[in-house]
Amino acid sequence: MDELIGFVTGNKNRRKLLALLASRNELNGDKLAKNMRIARPSADKVLGELLDRKLVVQNDNSFSLTELGAAVEKRMQSI
Template sequence: MDELMGFITGNKNRQKLLALLGSKGEMDAARIAKNMHVVKISVDKILAELVERELITENGGLYGLTALGTDVERSIHAI
């Protein structure tokens, strides 16, 4: 868990994306990019990293937090 928290907190956009999904729920990549004010290609890269680490899932183009992602997001938010 500490390694995942370090991975997330080491990049502001990763942290913002996780917090966004934690507060707003499932979203598609274009909407995430718009909310974060970041180009979609950067968001796509971050999404791929978070899916690979099983922090988020993709279902029909919508991304949402996994149980692990929710735990990490809450732990970071509590800091």
């Protein structure tokens, strides 16, 4: 878990994306990029990194946190 927290906190866009999904539960890629104020390709890159580490899951066109992603995000709030 500490390794995942270090991975997420090492990049502001990863932190923002996890926090955004935690507060909104589920968003599509366009809305994530818009809310984060970054280009869609940048959002896709971050989503890919989080998908690879099983922190985010894709349901059709939307993304949401996995149980692991929610646990990491919750633990980051206490840091």
